[in-house]
Amino acid sequence: MRFIILVFVTTCLMLSGCKTKDQQTLDINPETIGQITAQMTDVMVHDVTNPPLGARFFSYACLAGYEVVALNDSSIKSMHGVLNDFPKIVRPYGIEGFSYKLSAALAMLETAKKMQPSGKALLQKYQEQLLDSCRTVGFSDEVLENSEKYALDISKQILKYAKADRYNLISNFPRYEPKGVEGTWFPTPPGYFPPVEPYFNRVRPFFLDSAAQFKPVPPVAFSTDKNSEFYKFMKANYEVKLDQKQKEIAAFWDCNPFALDNKGHLMVGMKKISPGSHWMGITDIVCKQSKADFAKTLKVNTAVAIGMMDAFMTCWDEKYRSNRIRPETAIRKYIDPTWTPFLQTPPFPEYLSGHSVVSAAVSAILTHFIGDQFAYTDTVEERFGLPARDFKSFKQAADEAAISRFYGGIHFMDAIDVGMKQGDLVGNLLVDKLK
Numbered sequence: 001m002r003f004i005i006l007v008f009v010t011t012c013l014m015l016s017g018c019k020t021k022d023q024q025t026l027d028i029n030p031e032t033i034g035q036i037t038a039q040m041t042d043v044m045v046h047d048v049t050n051p052p053l054g055a056r057f058f059s060y061a062c063l064a065g066y067e068v069v070a071l072n073d074s075s076i077k078s079m080h081g082v083l084n085d086f087p088k089i090v091r092p093y094g095i096e097g098f099s100y101k102l103s104a105a106l107a108m109l110e111t112a113k114k115m116q117p118s119g120k121a122l123l124q125k126y127q128e129q130l131l132d133s134c135r136t137v138g139f140s141d142e143v144l145e146n147s148e149k150y151a152l153d154i155s156k157q158i159l160k161y162a163k164a165d166r167y168n169l170i171s172n173f174p175r176y177e178p179k180g181v182e183g184t185w186f187p188t189p190p191g192y193f194p195p196v197e198p199y200f201n202r203v204r205p206f207f208l209d210s211a212a213q214f215k216p217v218p219p220v221a222f223s224t225d226k227n228s229e230f231y232k233f234m235k236a237n238y239e240v241k242l243d244q245k246q247k248e249i250a251a252f253w254d255c256n257p258f259a260l261d262n263k264g265h266l267m268v269g270m271k272k273i274s275p276g277s278h279w280m281g282i283t284d285i286v287c288k289q290s291k292a293d294f295a296k297t298l299k300v301n302t303a304v305a306i307g308m309m310d311a312f313m314t315c316w317d318e319k320y321r322s323n324r325i326r327p328e329t330a331i332r333k334y335i336d337p338t339w340t341p342f343l344q345t346p347p348f349p350e351y352l353s354g355h356s357v358v359s360a361a362v363s364a365i366l367t368h369f370i371g372d373q374f375a376y377t378d379t380v381e382e383r384f385g386l387p388a389r390d391f392k393s394f395k396q397a398a399d400e401a402a403i404s405r406f407y408g409g410i411h412f413m414d415a416i417d418v419g420m421k422q423g424d425l426v427g428n429l430l431v432d433k434l435k
Contacts, residue, residue, distance in 0.1 A: 026139055028101035030297040032130070033065065034284030036108050037301060039126050041277040043116045048258045050196045051274040051354060052312040056167065057115050058280055058305035059206065064111040064158040065104035066302040068151065072100035073295050082433055083206045083306070087161055092153035098146035101294050102134060106151035111158055165204040173199050176320070183222025183330075184323045185349035193347035201317035206306040207433050211317035214425045216418050219322050219351040224334055231334075233412040237327045238335050242342060246407045250342050252386050253278070253355060253404035259344040272384055275355045275401070276308050279362045281380035282397070286370050300369045303434060304362055311361035311426045315354050315419065324351040327409055341409025352419040353411045356402035360423025361430075363398035368431045370394070398423070 040061060044054050063079065067089045070078040080088045109127045113119040131144055176198035178186045187193060201211035208214075223230045242250070255275040273281075283304045287297040328345045332338075348354075366374075372393060379388040391397040402420050405411035 055308040062302040064107035068104040103150040110155040188345040250407035315357040343408030356419030357423040359398035359401040361427035363394040364427025
């Protein structure tokens with residue numbers, strides 16, 4: 001009960017800065033958008049949503065809110081003609097006397113509720129609290145009802161677009177099996193989980209021509225020759241001695257949605273946020289700090305979400321093409337059978353580093369919208385017991401996220417270096433298209 005009251009009071013405070021003289025001057029705080037993406041993150045943690053799929057959920061929810069604003073604010077242009085196959089969103093017929101900002105928030109929630117497995121069960125309570133807080137500050141029942149109708153109409157159009165992206169066809173493909181060829185990926189301990197989203201490159205991208213548009217250079221060839229480049233990579237991972245600062249960096253950017261912890265005879269599952277959720281949290285922090293208005297906040301969140309979606313797509317396309325062995329598997333087989341990485345290895349092939357690709361892409365996007373040397377404090381991981389970290393720029397944060405994968409022992413350096421270049425290409429392409 002205390003938690004419910006706290007959430008209700010927090011939501012009211014989000015709206016407390018609005019004017020309440022009449023229905024026309026009531027307003028919705030931009031921070032509502034970050035509250036919604038945070039609620040979506042909580043659902044993802046509950047559902048153990050994998051990283052690429054999480055970016056997909058964020059994208060369509062943000063697009064629903066964005067298109068509501070585009071229909072009602074001339075400073076925001078529709079994504080029609082910008083994103084692949086994106087339809088011309090039709091203004092709901094006959095709905096008057098609504099708050100378009102409230103409708104934007106509700107459209108995000110309605111879309112998330114229908115796309116996320118536990119969305120309806122876990123987001124409905126927040127939605128009711130949002131409406132109650134609006135009523136408390138002066139929104140009439142008529143405005144609330146009309147705003148909901150408007151939101152549902154737009155959400156329905158976005159969900160139709162989402163259904164056509166071919167993700168729902170992935171389940172029809174044969175189960176992906178390890179190739180069994182020396183130097184290729186194989187499930188890793190302790191869970192030996194099956195690979196995550198091996199067919200994600202079949203989904204329709206938002207702005208890339210295809211998942212292979214920026215096909216990277218091949219990884220360094222696998223070899224057990226001690227003089228080979230690959231063996232040197234293995235030795236670098238094996239011999240690194242992490243200091244306390246490096247351990248903190250690795251833990252801060254771990255972002256593994258589900259890891260297993262051995263506790264005696266028990267194996268305990270640990271749920272955490274994914275890289276996408278971490279960067280959406282950062283986006284919320286910097287939009288608040290930069291005092292972005294409602295339209296800009298929604299625009300930045302939408303750009304970050306769709307940028308991450310296509311970044312994951314191009315990364316996953318390469319992962320299952322090169323299908324390279326993980327450091328843990330290689331080192332235990334060819335150097336030391338007792339070696340374990342500092343972080344738990346996630347269940348998919350090694351090259352490219354997903355966090356490197358996505359972080360570089362988001363860095364380019366946030367730099368464009370917020371600024372180059374924008375200093376901020378990242379508090380996203382505090383909920384998991386990790387202290388906040390200070391950054392002088394988004395590039396610095398992305399660089400740290402990338403090198404964290406080497407510190408964690410889960411990636412070779414070429415996967416990180418090439419991954420950063422890949423992310424830059426994806427992020428800058430989106431920036432150019434949005435210009």
